[in-house]
Amino acid sequence: MWTRTRGITLALVLLLIAAVLIAVVRSGEKHGMLDPRSADPYGSRAVAQLLADRGVDTRVVTTTDQARDAAGPDTTLLLATPDLLTPHQQDRLRAATERSGGRTVLVAPGSPSLDTLAPGVTEDPAPSLDTTLDPACALPAARRAGAADTGGHRYRTTVTGTDSCYPSDGAPTLLRLPARAESTNGTGDTVLIGAPDILLNSRLDEQGNASLALQLLGTRPHLVWYLPSLSDDAAATGSENDRSFVDLVPKGWLWGTLQLFIAAALAALWRARRLGPLVPERLPVAIRASETVEGRARLYRKANARDRAATALRISTRTRLAPLIGLPPSQAHTPETFLPALAHQLPTPAQDLHTLLFGPPPKTDAALIALADHLDALEREVRHS
Numbered sequence: 001m002w003t004r005t006r007g008i009t010l011a012l013v014l015l016l017i018a019a020v021l022i023a024v025v026r027s028g029e030k031h032g033m034l035d036p037r038s039a040d041p042y043g044s045r046a047v048a049q050l051l052a053d054r055g056v057d058t059r060v061v062t063t064t065d066q067a068r069d070a071a072g073p074d075t076t077l078l079l080a081t082p083d084l085l086t087p088h089q090q091d092r093l094r095a096a097t098e099r100s101g102g103r104t105v106l107v108a109p110g111s112p113s114l115d116t117l118a119p120g121v122t123e124d125p126a127p128s129l130d131t132t133l134d135p136a137c138a139l140p141a142a143r144r145a146g147a148a149d150t151g152g153h154r155y156r157t158t159v160t161g162t163d164s165c166y167p168s169d170g171a172p173t174l175l176r177l178p179a180r181a182e183s184t185n186g187t188g189d190t191v192l193i194g195a196p197d198i199l200l201n202s203r204l205d206e207q208g209n210a211s212l213a214l215q216l217l218g219t220r221p222h223l224v225w226y227l228p229s230l231s232d233d234a235a236a237t238g239s240e241n242d243r244s245f246v247d248l249v250p251k252g253w254l255w256g257t258l259q260l261f262i263a264a265a266l267a268a269l270w271r272a273r274r275l276g277p278l279v280p281e282r283l284p285v286a287i288r289a290s291e292t293v294e295g296r297a298r299l300y301r302k303a304n305a306r307d308r309a310a311t312a313l314r315i316s317t318r319t320r321l322a323p324l325i326g327l328p329p330s331q332a333h334t335p336e337t338f339l340p341a342l343a344h345q346l347p348t349p350a351q352d353l354h355t356l357l358f359g360p361p362p363k364t365d366a367a368l369i370a371l372a373d374h375l376d377a378l379e380r381e382v383r384h385s
Helices: 004-025 045-052 066-072 087-098 111-117 140-145 209-217 251-271 289-302 305-323 335-345 353-358 365-384
Strands: 057-061 073-077 103-107 119-123 155-157 163-168 169-180 187-195 224-227
Touching: 045 057, 045 209, 045 224, 057 066, 066 073, 066 224, 073 087, 073 119, 087 111, 103 111, 111 119, 140 163, 140 209, 155 169, 289 305, 305 335, 305 353, 305 365, 335 353, 353 365
Parallel strands: 057 224, 073 103, 073 224, 103 187
Antiparallel strands: 119 155, 163 169, 169 187
């Protein structure tokens, strides 16, 4: 078994080792992404520190209820990953922010969140090919910052009074949507940033990223940084539009599983025995009868098959005795015919012939050996007679 399976076992072990190594190498690539407490390249601790130097305090929240309670006219609410929010969470946040009078900043929102969090805005299907873009708008924050790394998602909007900045092929990558007139006298607004680069530690000192980030996030004395978490009860609140487990599994895993099934089917076809009738073939070497007997005996002993061994001994003995007592081999296994003919040929009547030749299997190895000795003695007696 080891000879047949060692190749597959070795391949599985190598695959497991490779998976562990890849996981270890990649585990720290984006650790704490967009987390204002993280000093990693993909974190945002630098921008939070710069805001603190300017009197803006930053507070991290991880639940929808905390984000809703913090919304207010003196607060900027930043949604780091709006597309990860469920429709129920998006509805609750929209209801809390549209009348709060504060600013809401959406980082790289896509189609899953735009309809709810930014009505009237749609995502352009083609992303921006350029990372660094020029303002090309009248928004004071953008004009003072100059070129910045906002290239990512591109947007289209039908909302009037919108500031559309940093266009890429005519489609802006940064939008500032004014609050509706009936919402707290129109003092609030919503800002959409097409890419998170201006908030990352590793990109903050490039172009006008720091200036743009500080101006967008520092208009109010309080900044609430919302990082969604699995512990949020609002995420588990059911709705008909909630995604199932299959929807959350990356497509690469589904395709990989399909490929594994195909590989298993091909391996089964490759290793399967051929179908059809057996074809007799001559053995390449001559095998002694004693070796065959010993091999079969070892198999019987390994399986504790005393019943099969006893049956084989009795059948062989009856088959050899049948011609000696004048019976055809076909009648050697019928007690009613075989036993009277055998008793007639013995010089002295033998007792318990039925038990010896047709009896139950022995229960121990010693009884099996005794049976073989009795059968051998019976055959010698018939031959001498």
